[in-house]
Amino acid sequence: MTWAAASRGAEHRRRRWLGVVLPLTSVMLWFAVTSWRHRFLPHQLPSPGQVAETAWQLARSGELWQHVLASSGRVLAGFALGATVALVLGTLVGLSRTAEALVDPLLQLARNVPSLAWVPFLLLWLGIDEAPKITLIAIGAAFPVYLNLVAGVRQTDRALLEVGRVFGLSRDAQIRRIVLPSALPYLLVGLRIALGQSWLFLVAAELIASTRGLGFLLIDGENTARPDIMLVGILVLAILGKLSDSALRDVTRRLAPWSEVR
């Protein structure tokens, strides 16, 4: 590694630590207004200590892992389903103006429907089991992938397509070897947004008719007047969302090492 690269690496690591500052400050502030100055009643805002203890109990009893497992499974299944459908539709619409004219207006209508509006119908049509929850998450995951992929296919540099023509590439080969690779960074950004959306839609799906999952944990805490449980649910959701995003970002770096979209 050159000296410049090493110093860039050190700078990068130093900046990464900056990300810890604000969360840590927030916890200290939280501690200050609850345990120290007692500005909030415990049923309004429990202290960090109380929340930690609740988390520890939930973890030790195995209940927390049950919820985490149920929610993660739903997110993965819904994300995979939605992303796959969007991959097919996005590629078609990106490549063909006819497909765009046919499909895009319907998708743009559907995209603007609030997620909660789907819930009653999904329950009516698909029952109260896993199917409606996974479908709702798939709906949430599909649109970011679709929109980014269409944009990615459309932004293909005409200059690079000319390179393909100079070498006598067929239309199929141009799509496979130029259009799709050049859309890949856009697709990966779409997938990252979609994964975030999946966690958002998960809670909407689990708020209704579920007995397991982090969304259920939130509702349960609300119904039993346990803000400490709700805070555990919120914190675990935040951490899971961040971890899954980091994992997908690493995949992006491996799949598209040339890409500056990071």
Next chain:
Amino acid sequence: MSVALRADRLVQRFGTRAVLADLSLEVGRGEIVSLVGPSGCGKSTLLRLLAGLERAETGRIELAGQPLTAPSRLIGYMFQDPRLLPWLTVRDNIVFGLPGAARRNADGLVGSLLSQVQLEGAASLWPHQLSGGMAQRVALARCLAVEPSVVLLDEPFSAVDALTRMALQDLLLAIWQRTQLTMLLVTHDLDEALYLSDRVVVMLGRPVALSESLVVTLPRPRDRRAPELATWRGQLLEALHLTGGAPQPLGSDTLRGRTRPHGAAIQPGAADDP
């Protein structure tokens, strides 16, 4: 000398504006020909027609006697910019034009091409890690990888600094010495045209109908300081109405009466008017 590439009475219009009218050009096998002329005179259009990137309205293009209607692997094309595919390494960019099976077993070819363009050891780099001159050398290697019989070069060295440009010119000549490739080069750089070419074709007027030729008789390797080059340069400037003084109307036909027949040599030191 047999004809490698022939353009016969090409006509091309953009809207109502004729760019090429009955333009004919022949390039012999192993010959290096430069096209010089003012911006917008149709040099690049001609090159794109010859590459099959655009179709002429009328006229005929022949490659080694065979009519040419679509892009062919036998015609290599160097763009003004490298146009490397950013998601492929240098190695994969170089073999981009090869058929699938050949792409996988091309390590020997890649090594030999990289050494021809003096980029040994660069195979696994990404395009964004290359300087402009390096990237253009990779583009040259990619162009040569498919073993074309004719290479068309559209101002290939105009985007690099002067010293890099001279190094790239020598590199191109070294490759030509070895392969005896036929090359047709569009350039704005008269020194480049004279240093590289067997023949410099001046394109003037709108639409370009006639092209006048200057045969560069200096043997290679050439000395960039050779007095003949300076003399020819002066003649080219004169042919292009660029000797200074009052601005000339662009595309004027006044030159017609003074041009040599197509292909005739202008001898250094010869009087300009017969």
